[in-house]
Amino acid sequence: MNFIRLSLLLIILCSMLMYFIFYLFISNHNIGVRKTQDRDIEAGITIDDRLHIRIAEWNHYLKLSQSTKKTKRLPNIIGIGVKKCGTEAMITFIRQHPFIKTPNYKETFFFNEKYDKGLDYYKSQMPEVTDGELIMEKTPPYFNSPPESLPEIIKKDVPNAKLILVLCDPVKRSYSDFIHEKIKPPNLSTVTQYNSFDDYLDVYIDRVKTSLDKNNNITLKNVMSSYKNDYATTLLTTGLYSIHLPRWINTFNSSNLLILNGEKTIEDPGHQVGRMQDFLGIPRLLQPGDFVRNSRNGLYCIRPWWNGYDFKAEFNNSPDWEKNLICLSETKKGRTRHKNGKVNVTEKHIIELKNLYRSYNKELYKMLEINFEWL
Template sequence: MRSNAAIKVLGLIVVLATGFIFIFRQSFDYREVIGDTQDVPGLWNSYNGWEEALKRAIGKENERVRRLPDVIGIGVMKCGTAALSEFLSYHPYIRAYPGEAQFFNKRYNRVKGLQYYRESLPAALPHELIYERTPGYFEYADLPGYLRMILPKSTKLILLLCDPVQRALSHYALKIKNNPEDRETFDDFVQRHLLRPESVTNDILRRGIYHRNFKRWKDKFGKRLLVINAERLLSAPSVVFETVQRFLRITVLLTGENFVKNTTSGMYCVKVPTMTSRDITHCMDGRKGRTRSKTATYSMTNRTAALLRSYYLPYNRKLYEMIGQDFGW
């Protein structure tokens, strides 16, 4: 009798534990990420999983070889591509190119050939992934077909799309930084260019029209393209990074406990363990967040924001139809 009772109790514990795990996994909101991100069995590890991952490369630095990238961040400019790349580079299985490669969007680089491109990328062990990002790639109409032709069939792409209104402000802030003599405010800039919204050609405003370029990339890469609502990088970075790791089919090490807020800027930093007793905390360069952080130095009036939302609305709707999801911009 005691044996039967014990078995029943054990069975109840298993059922409750299974239910808890299911609820825990479902509590993450992955609705704002589009792509092939199905679960990889056995890849959900706790913070303690870092030690095993870090040990895999010890003493093997000379065994790394150069090859074409396993994953490319193709854009969009001013949508958090630098944050994604820098934080992801702290994963032990990611070998990221520092900065932007700027290879395929430069004609003179293409002439140098794939061998030159390969040699410019980081070397990696078989279990490590080589990552490069160039936000400008998204804008080139011929690149989806060209990259599909020359890259390995296993290469994956990551595309960050953000609120085009905020993207335009961030792009304009960069323009002013590079041209401090330009005194025109963002509000005046928008009103001047939106006098004839049907004929806008300015690059700052045009880059927020995503649907045309998105279709080209989606048609060529299908499920090998991961699309992320970059607004989630600001509000829930752990959700984004967990999904990226599943998409890349690497051990999920960057989770909620690895992201901490900078109390000054209000932006998230990444905190990761090392083989020593000290953790590393990395925050984005202070020049980032010119329009998003607590210390933002650029803003727009409500009237300007309303003008831009009205301008982008029909284009956003076309994008949502293509991806089957409304990002709420």
């Protein structure tokens, strides 16, 4: 009898232990997070076993994704914009997933500039992939580019594609777009003659306002016309999201169009990347705790833990430990979004920009019922 009781007790204890281990695995499947006292970063794993489990899972899915012969095909995912809203961060992070592959030139400009080259050309720009891999390209100007029927053309030519759209504060976006244009070679820039964003706004805020119709609205037709005839206008009109969005949501629904908040992509990329993985129907291999702020510019990077990342160097704050992170280019991206960045414009023009966008932001909220913090 004592032997039976002892056996039952051992079984119960073993069951409790297995449940406890399973609970730890489920609740801590992500790399752990802790705060260091001397720098504002997220860091570390709590136990090596957890990392080994994640690497084993990663390798399992990597093997699955590479199990068939590679071929070229049209993209499964298209990033349609918005320009200067964090689309590069979006694709830089999601492309780390073993299921996601991107062209050598991530921005193809096919549907807005090269459509006459045909779908065979478009396919030729894509990487070779297996049946288990997904191709993603992103061309931010798609969102606001002519022709008006561009969404319908994409739907016709790539009917099963899923689209991702990133929206952000239109005031900050317009300034970032100006800086982007300003640093182009003079023969390619549309704002060379303006020494500052204020100089540009002195001309273009009034110019945009003159395109109002009889109902005091800016129409998609007018915006498309200025895109062709006066491209510098788009630095402002791109942020009139409620003008551009209807043609997209009338063609694509929530099952094939994901709309992300670009401000949160900058401040909380882990959550946004999680949403992308769910939307694309791929396993959540990239987790919020994988992201860490770059101390130089304050923007987030991702730890490549699946590829021998040196956690000890980070924990010990070793010299140059951040060189092991996957980050955006510090010279080309996030110029106005880093920790010392700001919109370098007078308060007068800030007010004018907010007034320009206010009614369109309200319309955007009505369309999406998403309360963006910049509305």
